[in-house]
Amino acid sequence: MDPQMMQTLVVGLIVLAALAYVGRRAWRTVAAARTPKDGGCGSDCGCGH
Amino acid sequence: MDAVTAAPAATHAPSPAPARGGGVLHVALVGNPNTGKSTLFNALTGMRQRVGNYSGVTVERVEGRYRDAEGKPVAVLDLPGTYSLSASSPDEEIALAVLLGRAEGVDTPDVVVIVVDAQNLERNLFLASQVLELGIPAVIALNQVDAALAAGIRVDPVELTLELGAPVVATVATRGEGLDLLKQAVNRTAALPPATRQFELPAEAAAALEPVDACLVRGGFNPSAAAMESLRLLAVTQIGPHLAHVPGLAPAVETARAAVEAAGLSPRALEAEARYGWIADVVERTTSRTHSAKKSLTERVDAVVLHRVWGPILFVLLMALVFQSIFSWAEPMIGWVEGVFSLLGGAVGGALPEGDLRSLLVDGVIAGVGSVLVFLPQITILFLFIGILEDTGYMARAAFIMDRFMRSVGLHGRSFIPLLSGYACAVPGVMSTRVIENPKDRLATILVLPLMSCSARIPVYTLLIGAFIPPVAVAGIFNLQGLTLLAMYLLGTLTALAMAAVFKKTLLKGRARPLIMELPPYRLPSVRSLALSVGHRASMFLRKAGTVILSLSIVLWALATYPKTHPTPGLSEDAAQEEQLAHSALGRLGHAIEPAVRPLGYDWKIGVGIVSSLAAREVFVSTMGTIYGVGSADETSGDLRQKLQRERDPRTGMIAYTPLIAVGLMVFYVYAMMCMSTVAVVIRETGGGRTGVQWAAFQFAYMLALAYGSAFLVYRVGLLLGFG
Numbered sequence: 001m002d003p004q005m006m007q008t009l010v011v012g013l014i015v016l017a018a019l020a021y022v023g024r025r026a027w028r029t030v031a032a033a034r035t036p037k038d039g040g041c042g043s044d045c046g047c048g049h
Numbered sequence: 050m051d052a053v054t055a056a057p058a059a060t061h062a063p064s065p066a067p068a069r070g071g072g073v074l075h076v077a078l079v080g081n082p083n084t085g086k087s088t089l090f091n092a093l094t095g096m097r098q099r100v101g102n103y104s105g106v107t108v109e110r111v112e113g114r115y116r117d118a119e120g121k122p123v124a125v126l127d128l129p130g131t132y133s134l135s136a137s138s139p140d141e142e143i144a145l146a147v148l149l150g151r152a153e154g155v156d157t158p159d160v161v162v163i164v165v166d167a168q169n170l171e172r173n174l175f176l177a178s179q180v181l182e183l184g185i186p187a188v189i190a191l192n193q194v195d196a197a198l199a200a201g202i203r204v205d206p207v208e209l210t211l212e213l214g215a216p217v218v219a220t221v222a223t224r225g226e227g228l229d230l231l232k233q234a235v236n237r238t239a240a241l242p243p244a245t246r247q248f249e250l251p252a253e254a255a256a257a258l259e260p261v262d263a264c265l266v267r268g269g270f271n272p273s274a275a276a277m278e279s280l281r282l283l284a285v286t287q288i289g290p291h292l293a294h295v296p297g298l299a300p301a302v303e304t305a306r307a308a309v310e311a312a313g314l315s316p317r318a319l320e321a322e323a324r325y326g327w328i329a330d331v332v333e334r335t336t337s338r339t340h341s342a343k344k345s346l347t348e349r350v351d352a353v354v355l356h357r358v359w360g361p362i363l364f365v366l367l368m369a370l371v372f373q374s375i376f377s378w379a380e381p382m383i384g385w386v387e388g389v390f391s392l393l394g395g396a397v398g399g400a401l402p403e404g405d406l407r408s409l410l411v412d413g414v415i416a417g418v419g420s421v422l423v424f425l426p427q428i429t430i431l432f433l434f435i436g437i438l439e440d441t442g443y444m445a446r447a448a449f450i451m452d453r454f455m456r457s458v459g460l461h462g463r464s465f466i467p468l469l470s471g472y473a474c475a476v477p478g479v480m481s482t483r484v485i486e487n488p489k490d491r492l493a494t495i496l497v498l499p500l501m502s503c504s505a506r507i508p509v510y511t512l513l514i515g516a517f518i519p520p521v522a523v524a525g526i527f528n529l530q531g532l533t534l535l536a537m538y539l540l541g542t543l544t545a546l547a548m549a550a551v552f553k554k555t556l557l558k559g560r561a562r563p564l565i566m567e568l569p570p571y572r573l574p575s576v577r578s579l580a581l582s583v584g585h586r587a588s589m590f591l592r593k594a595g596t597v598i599l600s601l602s603i604v605l606w607a608l609a610t611y612p613k614t615h616p617t618p619g620l621s622e623d624a625a626q627e628e629q630l631a632h633s634a635l636g637r638l639g640h641a642i643e644p645a646v647r648p649l650g651y652d653w654k655i656g657v658g659i660v661s662s663l664a665a666r667e668v669f670v671s672t673m674g675t676i677y678g679v680g681s682a683d684e685t686s687g688d689l690r691q692k693l694q695r696e697r698d699p700r701t702g703m704i705a706y707t708p709l710i711a712v713g714l715m716v717f718y719v720y721a722m723m724c725m726s727t728v729a730v731v732i733r734e735t736g737g738g739r740t741g742v743q744w745a746a747f748q749f750a751y752m753l754a755l756a757y758g759s760a761f762l763v764y765r766v767g768l769l770l771g772f773g
Contacts, residue, residue: 011607025600029725
């Protein structure tokens with residue numbers, strides 16, 4: 001496999017992983033808004049909870 | 050210091066505590082607000098802390114650990130500060146449920162440490178006397194004995210031990226004095242019999258309460274805790290969820306109230322009269338005063354700080370100094386961080402062959418995350434100042450000063466604390482509105498709270514101020530950059546108050562009620578506590594940069610890079626990059642948005658930055674970092690501010706971003722609710738479901754309208770005045 005193709009493959013995997021993370025966080029935020037118990041405060045909202 | 054001593058009962062207890070499950074001794078810290086309880090908790094547990102929520106409620110749960118002299122682990126739970134166990138607020142309810150072993154998911158404490166402020170013994174002993182009756186081994190930490198001595202108050206720990214029937218250890222938590230004795234006392238007290246009630250009730254009242262006591266004992270309470278609960282229940286309107294399972298309790302309490310009234314006593318006042326009557330005698334026997342008629346330092350400082358005219362002026366001046374320091378102190382550190390990221394970009398760029406992976410790492414990850422991380426020094430300095438103002442006791446005075454303005458707009462004084470939390474983050478601020486009992490006051494506070502400038506806005510403000518506002522001196526001691534930042538904070542705060550007034554006069558009509566609060570004495574802040582709280586904030590910021598902002602930077606890089614196009618022949622390298630960016634998915638999206646943001650003076654790049662920052666406001670900065678990383682052939686320059694200053698409008702060839710546009714954009718960010726975490730928590734806290742969604746949608750819409758309208762006005766009026 002040539003180096004350019006290798007780079008493209010690695011980049012594709014990294015972008016997919018980032019998309020999955022962003023999607024998961026978005027889903028958790030929406031789910032938390034609907035569930036009274038756990039709240040909408042994600043661990044990375046900056047508030048320390 | 051001679052006041053730092055332990056009573057004999059504490060140090061000569063017979064044997065160490067028998068720790069429960071897993072050999073861990075469970076200790077709960079309880080006390081009035083402003084007794085130094087959290088400082089004592091920090092001093093005991095150091096960095097070994099964990100913060101969460103109690104199950105089903107939004108009351109903060111702070112836990113930590115330490116090892117005793119024999120190396121055995123001790124788990125410490127810092128309960129919310131409370132004046133009594135009346136269970137009239139969520140904080141008090143949780144404290145009571147934990148102490149009674151009825152809080153879901155919380156171990157019943159083996160020992161309770163009751164933190165008592167030596168300067169306010171009378172008030173603090175009310176809660177202490179309630180806790181001592183719960184039948185749990187207890188130690189009294191007589192804290193702030195140094196400040197009490199300075200104020201001419203000397204409390205005898207040995208006498209107090211004899212009066213309360215529980216060991217008393219004198220401590221100065223800020224200096225770590227008395228901690229070893231306290232740990233010894235904790236370790237040994239679990240083996241001692243718990244204290245019991247030290248005062249007698251009138252015979253008629255005692256007889257009237259007997260059926261309630263019996264009811265509670267049948268419900269699983271020990272007789273001592275049952276007696277405390279039955280006396281407490283005479284004065285409260287609701288029996289509380291932790292007693293809901295006790296059969297026949299409500300009618301028994303009603304019958305007891307009628308019997309007490311029939312005996313010519315007041316059911317509501319009985320507990321307060323009995324406890325305070327006993328406490329007055331205890332204070333008389335254990336405390337000596339050498340207080341002169343001279344005013345204390347706190348009183349003399351407060352004469353100026355709380356003055357009707359000088360107080361607010363001093364507050365604004367102090368804030369101006371804080372914001373100025375954020376710029377002048379942080380600037381060299383920002384330069385270092387920028388230098389590090391510039392070197393890193395150069396090193397990674399030089400080590401990897403040309404291609405998409407190199408572009409992703411240099412233009413996406415390093416440019417995107419780096420552009421946000423350079424603001425870590427400013428965030429750290431801001432929280433250092435907030436910590437100092439809190440620890441010295443000034444923040445409570447600020448609340449007192451602001452209360453006058455709060456009431457003038459119809460908000461309850463209790464709204465100030467959630468609004469103050471909003472300066473750090475709107476999410477805990479919205480959660481802490483639960484302390485406001487009136488639903489209309491609470492809703493009005495939630496609706497305006499995100500207008501307070503949170504820490505996520507700092508990177509946006511400081512990027513734009515650093516790039517477009519000159520660092521010129523104003524009035525000799527201030528600079529324009531610091532004053533601009535102060536203006537943004539004041540704009541948000543004043544607008545929040547104005548909007549609260551509008552809501553309280555229209556949608557949420559109601560009368561304002563005054564705030565009753567305690568002003569703690571001034572004291573020197575503890576370096577350890579400050580370091581812990583600033584370190585916690587900095588780690589939160591770094592975690593966010595390493596997760597959400599990193600992921601979004603990668604996604605935005607992909608959108609700014611694909612689909613690829615063949616550059617027009619003859620273009621310079623920079624122009625070819627710009628052409629590629631314009632043809633990318635992000636460029637196309639930006640051009641689609643551009644008509645909506647053009648009236649505000651923004652181009653498509655700012656439009657994309659605004660849309661992406663819906664996830665979190667700092668993402669605006671990382672988006673600009675990624676856009677200018679991808680759109681520039683220069684891989685070593687890490688200074689986004691210079692890139693923004695140099696940007697030209699391709700249609701006119703003129704400078705694209707002016708100070709007027711920057712001010713308009715900052716005003717937009719003061720007002721716009723660009724934070725999905727806040728939207729989610731507002732939905733939940735305003736009732737959830739359809740009602741919650743409606744309130745959150747209303748809030749989002751009014752704030753967006755305010756943001757767009759104000760940014761439009763700033764830009765258009767500025768152009769008319771010749772600032773374009």
